[in-house]
Amino acid sequence: MQGVIRRSATARPPAPFPLIRARETSTPTTPPPPPPPAGAAQVARLAAAAPAIAGLSHRTLVVRLRTGAKRDKRAVRVDGNWLPGVFQTRGTGQRGDAQILIPFKPILEDYKAGLFPLSKNGRVRLDGPLYHVAFATDADAAAAGWAHTRGALRNVTVLPTRDAPGGASLVAAPLDAPARVRVPVRVRGVDRCAGLQEEGGWLNHLTQGVDLDVGVGAVAPEWLTADVGGLGLRGRVCVGELDGGPGVRVVGDPTKIVAVISK
Secondary structure: OOOOOOOOOOOOOOOOOOOOOOOOOOOOOOOOOOOOOOOHHHHHHHHHHOHHHHHOOOOEEEEEEOOOOOOHHHHHHHHOOEEEEEEEOOOOOOOOOEEEEEEHHHHHHHHHOOOOOEEEOOOEEEOOOEEEEEEOOHHHHHHHOOOEEEEEEEEEEEEOOOOEEEEEEEEEOOOOOOEEEEEEEEEEOHHHOHHHHOOOOEEEEOOOEEEEEEOOOOOOOOOEEEEOOOOOOOOEEEHHHOOOOOOEEEEOOOOOEEEEEEO
């Protein structure tokens, strides 16, 4: 009969289907919760321990060394008291970069206060002021090689679902060298501006933040002010007219427009 394949009596039986062993799964270990952040008394004590640094900084941040794998960052954010961060010491003579925990509450307060202007340097980011950075414990300070220093906040990431910071970096800014910091520019004098109140113009705030070179021993302002009180229609304030204070130089094109009264 055509189409029928006859099996020989000497043919081997089909091999049994190989057994598949169940994949051995291991339960992921939950990292322990980080310790609570420093209280107001400890922050004040550490600020008093380094008055030279604290006096030239915006505020004191009491940090801790961060241990664990990269995936543990999520657990840190879920905890809600800390931000995962990095302290960068490039070109300062200090030890290598340190993985740290940055207290969440003071960073959130400064973010809500508008102290983190946008910076477009290859990518959109948020930068912040100069902070006095101190370790909460002597063990962390010994492991990092320093106990007190000054750092500029860089690359603040924002969680869009919470409208809150989700991580940041601190770049070392020693007291014996100039420091680069980015501050916001705020506009005042709107109620005295003839171009707005009498000529029907509208305010176009073009430059939200500028970079400052802070000299040795100088105090960086929290923000700069552009006064539009004496401007008429098509009047403008440029970067060269901003004043950073003694020992502080505004960086950038002096002809760049900060605010203009447009029609």
